Amino acid sequence: MQADGNLVVYSGSSAVWSSSTAPATSSTLTMQDDGNLVLASRGGLPLWSSAGGRAPSNADEIAAGASLAPNMALWSRNGLHRAVMQGDGNFVVYGPAGAQWSTSTGSAGSSLALQSDGNLVVYAGSVATWSSHTAPARGVRLVMQDDGNLVMYSRGGVPVWSSRDGRGGWAEDTLPAETQLTPGQALWSHDGRFTALMQGDGNFVVYGPGGAQWASGTGVSGSIVRMQGDGNLVVYAPGAVAKWSSATQGAGARLVMQDDGNLVIYSGSTALWSSRGQGVSGPGTSSTTGGYPDADAVACQGLYAWCKNGSDYHPVRRLAYRNCTDYVAWKKGLVWGQVASGGSADATRWKAGWQERGREVGSTPRVGAVAWWGATSTNRYGHVAYVLAVNPDGSARIGEYNNGGTGRYSERNTRAQAYLY
Structure with a gap:
């Protein structure tokens, strides 16, 4: 019976069994009249017994x-x-x-x-x-x-x-104003089906029965998520560097993980932001636009064409607004010349362009990677998306634009043909 509260069987100097009850100083081991051998803490809590093994309590x-x-x-x-x-x-x-x-x-x-x-x-x-x-x-x-x-x-x-x-x-299920979730902490819906987890890898993710439902898409280890007093929900990397925010304002705001799987910021009874982007009165646009600054481009003449200032191409990235390629290039800080291959920056050419520049390509999703699909019989352009989270089953939660030709932002759990790191 060790001083640290662990009961150990030794063979010579090697431990072959223990009660796994340390630390529990000043514990006692008692052979009871009922035949049960009980190890109890100094406070009288049974920590282990021969009849029941290790108890769920600690000292x-x-x-x-x-x-x-x-x-x-x-x-x-x-x-x-x-x-x-x-x-x-x-x-x-x-x-x-x-x-x-x-x-x-x-x-x-x-x-x-x-x-x-x-x-x-x-x-x-x-x-x-x-x-x-x-x-x-x-x-x-x-x-x-x-x-x-x-x-x-x-x-x-x-x-x-x-x-x-x-x-x-x-x-x-609730994170009140002026509080935060540190790595490993989470909100749980009351019914136990959904959780909003601040992961150790720096990603803030909503999980449900089908895997990841939404993610901040951040990836700096040691980050926290804070519900600020001004109503803004912010993911901060170490050093107080903001990596993502809901862009909301509201007195007495609180973050709630609801039983329907929706993560919602409320100010009083008013919803300011939600992970699903529904019923939101405030300016929190990350769920409906992915944070993409050119989501306001308007439909114009041409296939998959949305224009700003008379053009359907971004002046720096040189990729088409509200298309999958421009969204991912914006997320990754890339331009046409960094992804193109054979004179084309269509999504189907991204993998070759990646490899030509000596960048890593693999089959396993990582947060922040590009999810890639090649051309098919129904889509000669291919498709790219941004990996927001990785599910336990190895699939990825992706954020994407123009899936199905809509020009809109969407998220889903899927598996890509390749991942560009």
Whole structure:
């Protein structure tokens, strides 16, 4: 029984089995009268038993469905703070200076339950005497942190309640103003089918049952997404460099991952922006235009022709407005001379142009790559798109223009013939 709280079987100097309960200092191992061997934390929480194996709780946290009986406690890993369900019925957070917070309940014999619906409740028998009012929130955990704050985290890693701030506007599906998601944190719809994840690779992605539904298309590792006080949702790379924004304004704005799979920014009851671009009253255009600055080109004479200032070609990129090639060239910062092959910059020529210039081509999607299709019997021009996200099944979420000759922006999950890196 190690000092770190791990129970280990050694063969010589080699560990052949362990209870995987560290860190849990001052733990005890007890052979009970019922024949169950139990390893419990210093706060009395069963962490492992011979009958049930590893418990979902740790010395400093409990998971949804767990409870604290009278005199059981969570201890911070540094040993300076504890949250104890006292015998007198009060649930109290203590630190070096004494009591820091409490439920102010007082029915002897009460217990604390972290319910599966995400509500933290003090019960006196079957009567609730205090609750965190955090339901619904699936997969929550309650953690006694080293900083003395007792925090309930959603399955997406967002703090839905704390002893210092209470609710604070957070919910498993809601990012309130002046808060942010860091790498690995996510909002979840209440029905558990959709999630908006700030990925470690810097991409902010909405996932649903069919894979990626929308993505910011950003790719700087360590980025965060922040719901600003001015109503603008921004993906920031390290160094506070803005990489994407919703271009919205609104007092008290909040970001909500809805059960219908739509990620929406609300100011009051007014939708300012959505990942699907529907029912939006504000100027957030990234869902409907892909952020493409020339989406306002108007139809003019010619096949796949949309004009600005009397021309259907961009003056610098030298590619046709609202076509797949011009959109991708804008996303990648390219011009005609960097993609053309054999005197043509039609999409079907991009792969050859890429290879002629010594650039990498492959069969696996990467965020920021060009998805490429060659000519077919029904489309002699081919097609290119921009990879916004990569799905777990190896398909790609792409952003594209003029799919089917519409001249409009759209997104879909698909697999390309090749990817140009």
